[in-house]
């Protein structure tokens with residue numbers, strides 16, 4: 464009988480994490496459960512040329528392989544990824560990337576397993592395996608940046624959904640009033656209010672000044688400006704509305720927040736506001752925390768996925 468080992472991280476397995484973005488590609492070895500940032504490689508993302516992107520990633524991997532016994536590669540990329548590692552649907556701002564069979568093409572030239580996963584899912588997996596959510600299960604990651612993204616992890620698995628769009632929580636609806644258009648084309652999505660862009664738009668309304676940005680807003684808030692405080696309270700209200708909906712849906716043990724705006728959130732305040740909005744069954748368990756991996760979470764999550772892939776491919780005979 465063949466079975467698979469429990470899927471904890473095996474620190475003896477060295478993998479590589481790659482962060483594939485619209486402007487840059489970064490890669491680093493993941494050794495003993497840690498990303499080796501001293502050996503981080505970084506380059507500009509070739510535009511409109513998927514083959515050049517693949518070549519660049521292969522070059523980075525081969526360079527890291529010179530020093531490490533790399534067993535697999537994990538790639539965290541913007542866009543939706545199919546089960547067989549092909550780019551489908553929207554690919555963020557990576558031109559020409561859609562349709563690329565990333566896993567197949569890279570495995571062909573590298574000769575080791577390659578795992579490709581959406582960047583928000585990778586970030587969630589990183590925080591779940593070795594980050595701020597390492598002690599919790601299930602976990603929801605909410606990325607609050609220019610938009611709002613999300614990833615759901617449970618029992619060492621990512622909830623990818625039937626069509627690989629699982630965790631797109633930025634587009635849950637928080638109103639039917641047609642007040643704000645979202646980047647997805649629909650009205651009144653959560654991210655239109657609770658993202659960094661949403662916060663800035665609220666500031667424009669409250670101050671009647673379209674030049675005010677989030678940095679200026681935070682500066683005013685620090686100085687005790689009352690309108691700035693109102694804007695930030697409103698932002699926390701909207702953050703709590705969406706958080707309550709996803710917590711009521713998923714009942715996660717923790718919600719981890721990352722992204723560029725995560726540092727501006729008042730977590731005790733957000734936890735309280737969310738607690739006031741959820742059903743009784745989960746009221747005592749609302750646990751919204753800040754992630755600890757920062758911008759490296761995607762790369763780390765991808766490297767962890769590669770680590771588990773190696774283990775899954777190594778069946779162990781039962782005694």
Ligand SMILES: [Zn+2]
Nearest residue numbers: 634645647652
């Ligand atoms: Zn939307």
